[in-house]
Amino acid sequence: SHQEATEKEVERILGLLQTHFKNDPDTPISFFDLVIDPNSFARTVENIFHVSFIIRDGFARLKLDDDKLPIIEPSKDNEGKKGDYSAGARNQVIISLNHQEWK
Numbered sequence: 001s002h003q004e005a006t007e008k009e010v011e012r013i014l015g016l017l018q019t020h021f022k023n024d025p026d027t028p029i030s031f032f033d034l035v036i037d038p039n040s041f042a043r044t045v046e047n048i049f050h051v052s053f054i055i056r057d058g059f060a061r062l063k064l065d066d067d068k069l070p071i072i073e074p075s076k077d078n079e080g081k082k083g084d085y086s087a088g089a090r091n092q093v094i095i096s097l098n099h100q101e102w103k
Helices: 001-025 031-035 041-056
Strands: 061-063 068-073
Touching: 001 031, 001 041, 001 068, 031 041, 031 068, 041 061
Parallel strands: none
Antiparallel strands: 061 068
């Protein structure tokens, strides 16, 4: 089903993120490097969609680097996970990305 495919892709992306940080915990990943597929605008949009679940469920977080660009990192074990909204307010962000910006 579509829901199962989405869940598998979310798990795959989270696994990639966690593996990167196990191998190199001091090097943040650019959000855009993670989600942008240089060969497919549609795939880029799907990647952003899948990463949004990882963020929403508290398995990773976004923050800004020194250049004010978004980076993504896995949440620490003691940070809020799925269903634990008392760990601080969660904010939603809308990203605007059109085909020209993607190119």
